[in-house]
Amino acid sequence: MKTKHILLSILVISYTAFFSCEDYLDISQHGVNTLDDFYKTDADAEEAIIACYSSWKDTYQSAFWLKNLLSDDCYSAGESWTAASAQLLSTYTFDSDFSHIKTLYTNLYKVIYAANIVLEYVKGDSDIKFRARAEAKVFRAMSYIELISLWGTPPLVDHPLASNEYAQANGDTNALWALVNQDLTEAIESGNLEEKANPDAFTYRITKQFAQALLGKAYMYQKNYNDAAATLNAVVNSGKYALYTDFENIQTTKGEANCESMFESNYVYDANNATGIMSDMIWVYIHWRGDMLSFNEPTQIYSHGGWGFFNPTKESYDAFVGMGDTYRLNASIKTYQQMEDMGISLSGAIAYMPDNAGYFSWKYRVYEEDVINYYWLRCPNNARAMRYAEVLLLAAEANLQAGSATEAVECVNKVRTRARLSALVSVSMDDIKKEKRLELWMEGCRYQDLIRWGDAATVLAQRGRERPALYKDGRVSWNEQKNASAGFKTGKHELLPFPATEMNVNKNMKQNPGW
Structure with a gap:
């Protein structure tokens, strides 16, 4: 058998090398x-900074x-x-x-490692190298914003x-934030980051x-x-x-x-490269x-094969209705x-759909022409790290807290105008x-906002206490889950636990409270 011959050859070569004179092993690498x-x-330098971009992309799914x-x-x-985790x-x-905690934590430190490589070894003597160093500082800061806000005291690794x-x-939280502030300030003031000529001049950098x-x-x-x-x-x-005017296709x-x-x-499908298959699933x-x-x-949308995670909560739907926000709601x-009106309904063979309160995500729908039937179903849709609307709403909050009510109103009303709401x-x-x-x-902002605002203990206390089920006639039943441990717990869930694998190998780390 050919495989056996190959394995035997490897064993013979290994045996010979092991018992040969040491001089034969003392060979410089070429x-x-x-x-x-x-x-x-x-x-x-470009290859090094591309590693930062690639590593950041790998954080998206677990986040x-x-x-x-x-x-x-x-x-x-x-x-x-x-059974489902x-x-x-x-x-x-x-x-x-x-698993997702471990994956995100690990992947964020992979970004930091890639950024530290750039900052340690790429010395600035050209525009490309200067830009690489500035971008690396942004990637390191971006990763630490996630790590600090989710874990509180992650190790500070700046080389x-x-x-x-x-x-x-x-790490010390104040020292960690100081590194973030310094990295971003230096990158901004360096003059080496790209600037768009106008809103339509998009760049992936x-x-x-x-x-x-x-x-x-x-x-x-x-709180500054x-x-x-x-x-x-x-x-x-x-x-x-x-x-962007087309909110219905914003994602x-x-x-x-x-x-x-x-x-x-940017996600691009390559039929000859099956690596990273999970990242665009x-x-x-x-x-x-x-x-x-x-x-x-x-229908115009992909009509089979989805997995059905992330069904909208009743609280989310009611929040839209309570604001009279019909445009963004329908988008x-x-x-x-509405699904039935489009010709989509529960299968006749299915009595009910679990974990569905009668609502379906439309914001992240997958168009039929985007689906790749290769190995597993995939869709190379780009992953957005931040939208301008988030900037406007952060600016509104910052201005309000700083005492600049006029600027706060202007920022909020820009978002409301696009949402077709009154000013x-x-x-x-x-x-x-x-x-x-x-x-x-x-869009991955709500949890950290609730923690930052001090609202999580109230809003999330009942998470997991009831389970909805959607029936073919449109009826929804609510089944109580008798699990006393379910729901957000004050003094514990304000921070995620450091991964068990990290705690097992690193005796210098102290676990977060409650874990």
Whole structure:
């Protein structure tokens, strides 16, 4: 057998090498560069910063799972209530060994590692190298904003670690935020980040205004409202971004690279490269549970094969209705009756659809022509890191807290005008919270906002206590889940647990409270 011959040859070669004279093993490597020797040219610098872009893209799927299912925007749904790990998130019954927590934590540090490589070895003596260093600082800061806001005291790693430095202790929160502030400020003031000529001049590279938006967001977490307002106002006043008019496609492939996107990761399908297959499956995960639906007539959207996770909550739907927000509602969520009017209903073979309160996500629908039937179903829709609407609402909050009510009203009304709502003459924090919930529904902002505002303990206390089920006649039943451990717990869930794998190998780390 050919395989056996190959394996035997490897064993013979290994045996011979092991017992040969040591001199034969003392051979210098050819065609291998050290880190100090490699990052010399512009091409090397570009390759190094591309690793940051690629690593950041890998954070998106686990972040989407974590941050949306921990909020009150959606139910987990999917396959099985008891078996699917997604339910552990939406019910707050997960532990430190939870896979998405480990994945996101690990992937964020991969971005930081890639950024530290650039900052350590790419020395600035050309425009490309200067830009690479500025972008690396933004990537490192962006990763730490996530790590600090979700874990509180992650290790501060500002250089490539030597082997005797791997067991890093918890970082000091103030020192971590100081690094974020410094990285973003230096990147912004360097003059080496791209700037768009106008809102329609899209670039996939990190821009100065995106770095400013991140710095403003970081200041909000630090409750430094004056600096946040000044920084976010600079983005608004730059005129480099605008609200996209087609809100119905704001998160579909038809809305990729639009004038509102502050930064997004580009997904391109390559039939010859099956790697990263999970990274562009998130959109099919969100799409409707195709095996439970029947399609009575052709539709413009993908009509089979979705997984049906992330079904909208009743609270989300009611929030839209309570605001009289019909435009954004219809662009975000469809009722079961609206689905039936489009020729889509529960399959005759299915008695009911679990974890569905009679609502379906429309914001993240997948168009038929976008689906790739390769190995597993995939959809190469771009991942948006931040929209201009979020900048406006952050600016509104910062200005209100800093005492600049006029600017706050102007920012909110820009968002409301696109939403086809009447303008407000004054705004309160409650107005901004409501506006942000609807505008950024299921875009991964809600959970961290609730924590930052101190509202999580009230809003999320009952998560997982009831389970809805949708029946073919449109009726919804609510089944009580007798699980006393379900729901947000004060003193525990304000921070995620550090992954169990990290705690097991790093004795210098201290676990977060309650875990």
